Amino acid sequence: MNKYFPFSAIVGQEQMKLALILTAIDPSIGGVLVFGDRGTGKSTIVRSLAGLLPKQNFVIDCSFNCQNSFSLCDQCKKKKSLEFEERSTPVIDLPLGSTEDRVVGALNLEIALTEGRKVFEPGLLAKANSGFLYIDEVNLLEDHIVDLLLDVAASGENLVERDGISIRHSSKFVLIGSGNPEEGELRPQLLDRFGFSVNVGSPSEISQRIEVIKRRDEFERDPQAFLRKWRRKDLTVQKKIIHAKNTLDNIKLDDSILSKCAEICIAVGSDGLRGELTLLRALRALCAFNETTKPTLEDIREIAVYTLSHRLRRDPLDDTSSEVRVKRKVNELIDGK
Amino acid sequence: MANKIDFLEHKLDANALIQGILTISSIDPSLGSLSVKANYSIVREVFLSNLLSLLKPKRLKKIYPFQNPTDFAKNINMIDTLTFGMPKYNEDIFSSDNLALILTNTEKMEKGIATFLRDKIKNNKDKFFIALDESENDEVPRANLSDYLIFFINLNGTRYKDLKTISLNRKKIAQARENLATVEVNKKIHNYLIGSADMFSISNMHTIFSTLKVAKAICAYKGEKTVSREDINLAISLSMIHQAKQIPEFRQEKQEEASKEEQLRNDNESKATNSELNSEDKKMLIDALKISLPSNLIESLLSKNSQSISFGEAAGSGERNINFFAGRPIPSINRKYSSDKRVDLIGTLTKAIPWQKLRSSSITKNRKISIYPQDIMIKRFEKQSERLLIFLVDASGSNAIGRLNEAKGAIEILLSDAYAKRDNVALISFSGLKADPLLLPTKSLVTAKKKLSSLPGGGATPLANGLLEAFNMADTARSRSIKPIIILLSDGRGNMSLDGVGDRVKAIEDTTYIASLIKRNAINNIFIDTSRRKTPMGDELARELNGHYFQLPMANSNSISKAIQQSI
Numbered sequence: 001m002n003k004y005f006p007f008s009a010i011v012g013q014e015q016m017k018l019a020l021i022l023t024a025i026d027p028s029i030g031g032v033l034v035f036g037d038r039g040t041g042k043s044t045i046v047r048s049l050a051g052l053l054p055k056q057n058f059v060i061d062c063s064f065n066c067q068n069s070f071s072l073c074d075q076c077k078k079k080k081s082l083e084f085e086e087r088s089t090p091v092i093d094l095p096l097g098s099t100e101d102r103v104v105g106a107l108n109l110e111i112a113l114t115e116g117r118k119v120f121e122p123g124l125l126a127k128a129n130s131g132f133l134y135i136d137e138v139n140l141l142e143d144h145i146v147d148l149l150l151d152v153a154a155s156g157e158n159l160v161e162r163d164g165i166s167i168r169h170s171s172k173f174v175l176i177g178s179g180n181p182e183e184g185e186l187r188p189q190l191l192d193r194f195g196f197s198v199n200v201g202s203p204s205e206i207s208q209r210i211e212v213i214k215r216r217d218e219f220e221r222d223p224q225a226f227l228r229k230w231r232r233k234d235l236t237v238q239k240k241i242i243h244a245k246n247t248l249d250n251i252k253l254d255d256s257i258l259s260k261c262a263e264i265c266i267a268v269g270s271d272g273l274r275g276e277l278t279l280l281r282a283l284r285a286l287c288a289f290n291e292t293t294k295p296t297l298e299d300i301r302e303i304a305v306y307t308l309s310h311r312l313r314r315d316p317l318d319d320t321s322s323e324v325r326v327k328r329k330v331n332e333l334i335d336g337k
Numbered sequence: 338m339a340n341k342i343d344f345l346e347h348k349l350d351a352n353a354l355i356q357g358i359l360t361i362s363s364i365d366p367s368l369g370s371l372s373v374k375a376n377y378s379i380v381r382e383v384f385l386s387n388l389l390s391l392l393k394p395k396r397l398k399k400i401y402p403f404q405n406p407t408d409f410a411k412n413i414n415m416i417d418t419l420t421f422g423m424p425k426y427n428e429d430i431f432s433s434d435n436l437a438l439i440l441t442n443t444e445k446m447e448k449g450i451a452t453f454l455r456d457k458i459k460n461n462k463d464k465f466f467i468a469l470d471e472s473e474n475d476e477v478p479r480a481n482l483s484d485y486l487i488f489f490i491n492l493n494g495t496r497y498k499d500l501k502t503i504s505l506n507r508k509k510i511a512q513a514r515e516n517l518a519t520v521e522v523n524k525k526i527h528n529y530l531i532g533s534a535d536m537f538s539i540s541n542m543h544t545i546f547s548t549l550k551v552a553k554a555i556c557a558y559k560g561e562k563t564v565s566r567e568d569i570n571l572a573i574s575l576s577m578i579h580q581a582k583q584i585p586e587f588r589q590e591k592q593e594e595a596s597k598e599e600q601l602r603n604d605n606e607s608k609a610t611n612s613e614l615n616s617e618d619k620k621m622l623i624d625a626l627k628i629s630l631p632s633n634l635i636e637s638l639l640s641k642n643s644q645s646i647s648f649g650e651a652a653g654s655g656e657r658n659i660n661f662f663a664g665r666p667i668p669s670i671n672r673k674y675s676s677d678k679r680v681d682l683i684g685t686l687t688k689a690i691p692w693q694k695l696r697s698s699s700i701t702k703n704r705k706i707s708i709y710p711q712d713i714m715i716k717r718f719e720k721q722s723e724r725l726l727i728f729l730v731d732a733s734g735s736n737a738i739g740r741l742n743e744a745k746g747a748i749e750i751l752l753s754d755a756y757a758k759r760d761n762v763a764l765i766s767f768s769g770l771k772a773d774p775l776l777l778p779t780k781s782l783v784t785a786k787k788k789l790s791s792l793p794g795g796g797a798t799p800l801a802n803g804l805l806e807a808f809n810m811a812d813t814a815r816s817r818s819i820k821p822i823i824i825l826l827s828d829g830r831g832n833m834s835l836d837g838v839g840d841r842v843k844a845i846e847d848t849t850y851i852a853s854l855i856k857r858n859a860i861n862n863i864f865i866d867t868s869r870r871k872t873p874m875g876d877e878l879a880r881e882l883n884g885h886y887f888q889l890p891m892a893n894s895n896s897i898s899k900a901i902q903q904s905i
Binding site: 101 | 405406447448449450452453456484485518522524527528530531532534535540541542543544545546549550679682683779784
């Protein structure tokens with residue numbers, strides 16, 4: 001059904017896969033930042049998401065991806081009755097060099113010129129509503145686009161005031177950014193918006209690399225057969241995600257876990273409270289995915305690095321990776337008692 | 338008169354390469370991308386026309402480095418739409434098949450368009466990309482494009498008479514296309530391929546996988562069933578070697594050897610110092626310098642500097658430049674429309690409205706308002722231009738004792754300044770016989786710092802060479818509308834002429850000449866003199882550079898602080 005490489009067939013890169021699954025379970029975690037060299041499979045994994053994510057109910061003929069549970073857009077509010085259809089969760093690309101018009105939306109020139117009517121042409125932010133927004137080379141994104149994204153990501157709403165148009169629509173999306181750290185740094189404000197940050201590298205074992213090449217070869221030779229072969233595994237993961245979404249509210253976080261998380265955040269010196277919040281949400285999602293009822297210390301150990309390593313107050317010249325620093329602190333705090 | 342060249346047998350010169358590349362990409366059309374490194378020359382033009390005459394694309398499209406990706410999407414065509422009064426579109430060129438694209442000047446390409454094209458090349462199915470790269474040696478084409486180009490050819494050094502008309506064996510190709518699906522690859526070959534990639538430090542799985550595809554195409558062309566080691570070897574030389582990064586251990590050894598040689602050669606110069614300080618010392622040094630150098634050093638020096646240079650600077654002299662596609666919006670202007678510009682609709686309508694009565698003849702039922710091309714207002718934007726800090730570090734013996742580490746400390750502070758400003762940085766060191774660009778322009782300060790800390794000291798002082806290297810880099814940056822700033826840390830005592838002779842008089846002459854070149858081109862510079870006391874040579878150089886000059890005396894933080902305060 002889709003022509004992308006299946007999620008389950010990707011060799012290794014477990015961290016990135018887990019991070020994406022957790023954000024799919026709880027979008028409020030806030031997105032995934034993936035740093036790594038070229039050709040490590042970053043974009044392959046993101047593209048494969050489309051086949052993995054559960055379908056959602058959307059209003060038919062609504063270009064803002066309105067859903068039952070969310071607040072409706074102005075057009076849908078006017079409709080007498082809403083009809084729904086099942087569509088797959090959108091995974092939208094935001095290419096580098098996109099203009100502001102493409103991102104936030106603009107006046108539809110065609111209609112304006114031919115019919116003299118003002119009609120809003122929705123942009124990428126509308127298309128990505130209740131889905132995923134993927135930015136490749138996010139560290140090279142132009143500053144004024146970053147400003148726009150920050151604003152929308154913070155408010156969950158896109159407010160357009162331009163070309164004589166005034167419109168407001170909800171735009172809640174999971175931001176996925178990927179990039180190569182050697183090409184530049186990311187602005188701290190944007191960095192903070194990502195729930196997880198993961199580093200990926202090429203598989204270091206020869207056997208894994210061979211497996212990568214073999215599967216890719218098999219995929220290109222006969223995509224249909226390959227997809228069929230892996231479809232079941234993808235569906236298993238999908239079912240687990242749906243199940244986890246439904247049980248998310250049943251996960252109890254007791255005070256001992258909360259205080260442990262706070263302790264860790266203070267120890268590593270993460271800025272602001274977003275670190276704690278993300279860590280707690282991620283723990284909850286992890287438990288739901290693993291079908292346990294209560295997070296353990298091991299869960300914290302597994303997840304803390306990804307949620308905190310990009311939130312440290314950074315000395316640009318300190319090259320000990322923040323990942324190592326967080327890991328050290330977490331291990332100290334968990335094993336110390 | 339076609340020559341009988343068979344790329345399977347022949348040495349891989351330009352002719353055999355064309356044949357091989359075209360054969361392989363006709364067998365497997367997803368492999369059609371080639372990087373051609375050559376300046377504009379008759380050889381390149383003949384090469385391209387040979388290539389295109391064999392390729393026979395239905396359409397040929399040129400893409401220029403400063404185009405905007407939106408130009409290639411299905412877009413409303415403003416002029417036609419207004420002329421005909423109904424929507425007309427530019428077609429999406431990537432939707433047409435059998436298309437050849439020539440990407441010109443890829444070394445200058447903007448990030449946005451490069452990333453856009455890279456995506457197209459990565460997911461190429463049936464198009465042929467030819468990326469022309471006119472970079473000089475010290476320039477790298479946008480890496481995110483070149484990493485995904487499958488083939489590579491360097492035409493520099495190829496002469497016109499070497500180029501021959503070549504032919505393709507179309508019959509064999511057609512057969513190979515049918516056989517391609519049945520070509521088998523066994524485990525041994527997989528192992529061999531991964532092993533070779535490892536040897537060249539290639540970690541990009543795309544490169545590895547496309548090499549395998551090339552090998553399969555070669556195998557199919559030969560009419561064989563399984564890929565042999567020979568096929569893989571040819572594939573590696575066609576599509577992998579040019580992506581190779583050096584092997585780290587090997588490079589380290591070489592460096593050590595080189596520095597040993599230099600030590601021997603320059604016995605009269607002071608002995609090389611060990612550049613490695615232990616981390617505690619380094620921290621103390623940095624702390625000491627942190628106190629002494631004001632945090633906004635670059636900024637304050639520059640604002641003064643731009644005033645002190647009286648020459649009119651070239652376009653983009655200010656920190657900001659005005660353009661038509663990105664940045665902070667500023668009032669629009671009345672210009673001719675072209676696809677790289679964006680129309681300010683409200684402005685256009687405002688301009689057209691007073692004329693509506695006069696133009697009433699052209700207003701019909703379908704066309705409620707009449708807009709003429711001369712009404713069109715174009716949006717304008719203002720953009721902060723990028724900056725490039727070029728650190729030119731004297732790592733020679735005369736400078737090395739004691740001073741190199743202080744210079745490094747000073748750079749680290751300037752670097753954290755650069756971080757706050759999001760500048761690009763580059764690092765050039767000079768010692769022994771030549772100047773060495775250690776770090777090409779990058780935004781990654783961690784890489785800059787790593788390179789800096791592993792910088793060895795020792796050898797003669799080819800100051801002129803260093804300045805020339807920095808000047809060339811600055812010039813290149815300018816051509817990409819990045820504002821360069823050269824920061825020289827040296828004692829100013831060059832003793833090596835441009836042609837690598839240890840002649841003090843000639844060395845000073847050359848240095849003065851290059852310095853005046855920098856001055857004449859109005860390239861901003863800061864000269865931090867690392868010698869113990871002021872020398873006439875340092876003075877002379879400072880005058881010639883006409884930039885900012887101050888001394889980095891012995892590490893007495895108070896006096897440095899005072900000195901800098903005074904010099905600002």
